[in-house]
Amino acid sequence: MHDLLVIGGGINGVGIARDAAGRGLKVVLCEKDDLAAHTSSASTKLIHGGLRYLEQYDFALVRKALIEREILLRAAPHIIWPMRFVLPYDKDLRPAWLIRLGLFLYDHLGGRKMLPPTKTLRRGKTDRLDPLKAEFRLAFEYSDCWVEDARLVVLNAVDAQTRGADIRTRTACTGLVRHADHWEATLKGPDGERTVMARAVVNAAGGWVDAVLGLAEPGRTQKHLRLVKGSHIIVPRWHEGDHAYFFQNGDGRIMFAIPYERGEFTLIGTTDVPFEADKDNVVISQDEIDYLCAGASEYYKRAITPADVVATYSGVRPLYDDRAANASKVTRDYVLNCDRTGGAPVLSVFGGKITTFRELAEHALKELAGDFPGMGPAWTRDASLPGGDIPRADFEDFLTGLAQRYDWMAPDLLRRLARAYGTRVPEVLGDATDVSGLGHDFGAGLYAAEVAYLIANEFAVTAEDVLWRRSKMRLHLTAAQQEALAAWMEQNGQDRGATGAT
Template sequence: MVMWPSGTVDMLIVGGGINGAGIARDAAGRGLSVLMVEQDDLASHTSSASTKLIHGGLRYLEYGEFRLVREALIERERLLNMAPHIIWPLRFVLPQNQSPRPAWMVRLGLFLYDHLGGREKLPGTDTVSLAASPYGAGLSPRAGKAFVYSDCWVEDSRLVVLNAMDAAAKGATIATRTRLVSARREADRWVATLATEGGERQVTARVLVNAAGPWVADVLGRAGATSDDKGVRLVKGSHIIVPRLYEGDHAFMLQNDDRRIVFAIPYEGDFTLVGTTDEAWEQAPGKATIGAGETRYLLDTIGRYFERTVEESEIVWSYSGIRPLYDDKAASASAVTRDYVLDLDAGEGRAPMLSIFGGKITTYRKLAEHAMRELAAVMPDAGTAWTAGAALPGGDIANADFEGFLHGLAARYPAMPTALLRRLARAYGTRVGAILGTARTIEDLGPDLGGGLTRAEVDYLVGHEWARSAEDILWRRSKMGLHVPPGTPERIDAHLAATLPLAA
């Protein structure tokens, strides 16, 4: 049950994706009262449909985005230290045997990539022979050289949830399944009408933050405002999950003849994630699905680079998201900037509104800091910046040593299955004790609702992470949907139907 704030809150944030959750965390940690509303589940749209990388964006160097790349590279290692359970390093293999770019150009870009962001932990670029290196296994043709560089993986939807959890721990109110109906200024306050599962209610706020992602223009309209010189350009990105294409824990960055990039990344042990596409989205924001042309494009890329061919019937899952990019009038969807723009609408005696255009998951924390800097003049009572280096929930692992943490966890719970402990440690980090508690065996965690997903874990997700449905649990709080047997969603929903009234 949402404990609605009484009186006027300092900040009403519309949007429960990574930018909204990041701003909520930052603002709450500065002592402000915060209400964040999300019309669906946390990370239910763009923020759970990414390529799941914390990266500088190597290809953005080609478009001269040096400031963005530098900022993202600095954030890359910072976020790795803040959440080593859901973020970990990956080596990326960049074959040159089918590259439309000359090797010297790629190597120069990688030199800049290694040095722009003050890299400390991650290894730098190597050059390997694909014929002689294990990195070439599974490729066809296995010839020529490749560059091998570093970036990081992230469980994207969990990153959103952890930011929301930390915001709530610092006093913020998080209201999912809550939609902004309208907002109006009354002098120096916003009066907002919200549609909740229990009906409509009104709240007042000093500042309105529009972090609605693809719906940013829609929220502007509901607030009776427009943005004269800034806009959002919607671009659909799609991914497919296929049976594992190659051995090894490395990823591939694949260059196509049209100069676009496709990643192939190890996924959930048994699979490979392949994506992304870039297609202009001309419809209203909403749920997106992969198109036939996108599917063919990704399968053709697999066919160009790997020994193993994949038929459309072998795709085990696909997902698509609408990226709300800042409209810089670029000619193609691939060339649109991934940078962000903050638009503050304020004036003497007028309630301020800050709208977020664009952005990428890697720079969300810095975006939140910039948002608070923009609002400093209208919120002088806010505290100072604090999030750099502050661990996210579960991320306070000594020396960011995940394997050492897992070893200690196995010693404390010797009768628990090793695979279960690893999965729980990856998802919850040091918060895993809230699930395992005094349990000695897996049977102590309650009935198995499917694939090792126990009642204790489901109850934790309901009580601490705003999960309300099997979809929330199987596809956003985890990717267990790829592993559980038939009937699991129905069992989870039946359990939730019986327990959610008690949780409320």
């Protein structure tokens, strides 16, 4: 008998599983696809307070997210790092005093300690405005953080497993039967069907949360979700520097232009489009590509066209339906609903931001505290994620130490590995004393040693898992190289990784 069955391997599901396992609960998590296969790998890759939510007077959400921003930066300084954002002033949109007031609140609402404050930029005194059209003579530069979103999910799952959770990927929950004091769940995975008993269910299925509730309550028709598609485009590097841009559009929306993949590309997004199609097949539309190109071109000197787009990705945000008329105004905060009608509890998670997943997990377990009186106290606030136990959260100092230890490795490769694995880099490299010890090079510095580590320790099963969610190496490998990786994984990883580490 398990204490908790968590359905859903996105950021909220793995965050809850990790927290619960660390409190001593016996946890099993099932995910019908790969970890972070949907919404949690399709974000704008930011750990942020959400500057635009200040205009909606959602101060509580912004404060909560800003507090979490620094907690997460300390917990995972390898996959989360500070980034400066340049917000050009457009006299035809929001007045300068209003922007400055909003940024003052943004600097102070969350008790900022680790990040530098906002400053004013003027053309001629900074090169930050050089890539932009001449009319943008004033800008404001503020701080937020970048995150490797899919890796954040995977590392939570790895930590949950280390603490005793049973993580089952490629495993769908196909049946739920409620009893007075437990649930009987049918899980269908690579090895067939199995029955799991659990005292409580957490429904963190994202866009499928209503479908899971339908399993728990046959005949249920009430829906709580509002699905909104967000799409991004990736273009070659469009500006120098490691800073990002925050663009205000004339329709009231905003978009970001962010250095991507070691600065070789620029990521531009996002859109907010109501979505009612197949959640397993979410793709960008031509209208969205045109919208993002046109929006960024309003600011950049050099226009971006659809022909410049080298890759795209899209995801569906499963937002709590608060009946807002405008899709971009629907609340991004989460809502928890714990139902004990007729027996054992099912706690459903609606909405939420990747930034607040840890706080959401604490809140979820507080809701279930009465069902598990022996459960341990909250613990994640001061705990590192795997690879994140870097002294003083000083990544550059840590990298300097790695470079001394692995002086035979190319600096760019070592930095990429350090960003992905942090203090676990030695586990990835094993006993290698030169590049030949890493095995076959699939291209762009992706070696067999790293792929084998991902299969054995990070639930990777397919080439897509490795190339898009454990890394973004798909942007750097040719089609032939990707096919070679897929063939190698099929031969070497077929018995590992499907439901967890070996």
